[in-house]
Amino acid sequence: MIEYQDVAASLNRERGDAVVVSAMTQTRFWKEASDRPELDIPTNNSMGKVSSIALGIALGAKDRKVFALDGDGSLIMNLGSLITVGNKSPKNFVHVVFDNGVYAITGGQPIAGSGIIDWPAIAMGSGYKAAYSFEDTEEMATEMPRILSEDGPILIRVQVKPVITTNLGVIQTWESNAVMPRQMRSVKTELAAS
Amino acid sequence: MTTAGLTANTMVQHIAAQGVTHMVTLPDSETNFMYDTMTESGMEVVQIAREGEAIAIAAGLWIANQKPAIMIQNSGLFESGDALRGLGIGIDLPLVMFIGYRGYTRHGDTPDSAAQFLEPFLHTWETPYWIVETDEELDRIDLAFKKAVETSKPVAVLIGAEYVSV
Numbered sequence: 001m002i003e004y005q006d007v008a009a010s011l012n013r014e015r016g017d018a019v020v021v022s023a024m025t026q027t028r029f030w031k032e033a034s035d036r037p038e039l040d041i042p043t044n045n046s047m048g049k050v051s052s053i054a055l056g057i058a059l060g061a062k063d064r065k066v067f068a069l070d071g072d073g074s075l076i077m078n079l080g081s082l083i084t085v086g087n088k089s090p091k092n093f094v095h096v097v098f099d100n101g102v103y104a105i106t107g108g109q110p111i112a113g114s115g116i117i118d119w120p121a122i123a124m125g126s127g128y129k130a131a132y133s134f135e136d137t138e139e140m141a142t143e144m145p146r147i148l149s150e151d152g153p154i155l156i157r158v159q160v161k162p163v164i165t166t167n168l169g170v171i172q173t174w175e176s177n178a179v180m181p182r183q184m185r186s187v188k189t190e191l192a193a194s
Numbered sequence: 195m196t197t198a199g200l201t202a203n204t205m206v207q208h209i210a211a212q213g214v215t216h217m218v219t220l221p222d223s224e225t226n227f228m229y230d231t232m233t234e235s236g237m238e239v240v241q242i243a244r245e246g247e248a249i250a251i252a253a254g255l256w257i258a259n260q261k262p263a264i265m266i267q268n269s270g271l272f273e274s275g276d277a278l279r280g281l282g283i284g285i286d287l288p289l290v291m292f293i294g295y296r297g298y299t300r301h302g303d304t305p306d307s308a309a310q311f312l313e314p315f316l317h318t319w320e321t322p323y324w325i326v327e328t329d330e331e332l333d334r335i336d337l338a339f340k341k342a343v344e345t346s347k348p349v350a351v352l353i354g355a356e357y358v359s360v
């Protein structure tokens with residue numbers, strides 16, 4: 001299993017000026033790794049809509065890479081979005097699924113399909129151009145630069161070690177209520193200026 | 195069919211005239227007549243798998259400085275309730291939502307709960323709306339876009355006619 005912070009560090013090394021849309025526990029670790037916070041949108045208040053928000057940005061700003069930092073629990077709430085992404089097939093879309101098998105912010109209960117879901121197979125069956133899966137930190141860090149230089153849509157599933165944060169769920173949502181709209185405007189301004 | 199007064203070309207022209215760049219949509223029985231016309235209009239059509247995606251995709255397009263609109267059925271708007279709360283109203287998204295008014299009978303009483311609850315739903319979400327059934331009423335679309343910009347909030351245009359011509 002891979003630590004969240006290692007995934008975040010690996011992505012941040014290659015992000016360039018990518019817009020990064022994140023959910024839940026991914027936001028917590030991405031915040032610590034990101035060196036371009038003006039291009040980050042935390043979406044803890046979206047009921048699994050990370051991939052949809054990121055898709056909209058990718059379709060509207062075709063020259064800008066967009067990373068969707070999704071969770072497995074979040075993505076099963078919005079599974080049809082994989083079809084929508086595959087159908088539009090944006091080259092600048094990178095979908096990273098942090099697979100911990102649990103709802104980390106509610107105490108670690110297993111998600112439906114924990115240990116069963118084959119994310120790369122679902123992505124490829126939905127029309128993604130490529131899909132990868134990592135369970136080893138060194139392999140992920142080695143492969144990430146090459147993968148992130150490919151045309152999308154790409155899905156990268158990373159098996160991460162669960163970080164259970166009981167009672168943080170509501171706090172994260174309240175924080176997102178305040179931060180998400182502000183960050184959306186920050187990214188909107190950045191994209192308008194580019 | 196020509197049993198009602200809405201025509202696809204005229205309606206899509208009204209929408210395109212507002213500068214809409216993307217239409218995020220899932221065809222339904224009230225708005226399906228516009229699908230082919232929209233794809234030929236120059237607007238980019240973003241077809242979704244389920245209506246709950248629509249407002250989130252529109253939010254992303256708006257962040258990317260595009261001008262999206264969405265077109266879904268009333269049953270799909272109910273599905274989109276949390277997205278309307280968090281990603282529409284919650285982020286001050288100026289968005290026009292074209293909603294197929296399934297079950298609309300024009301005299302009030304309807305056996306379709308999707309119609310019974312549509313206007314109460316919009317009132318609960320404090321979302322202004324206009325109803326259009328004929329080409330003569332399409333200036334209401336202009337009012338809807340104006341209101342969305344003035345308030346920086348989602349507004350709705352309800353499509354009350356089911357069978358129309360191209």
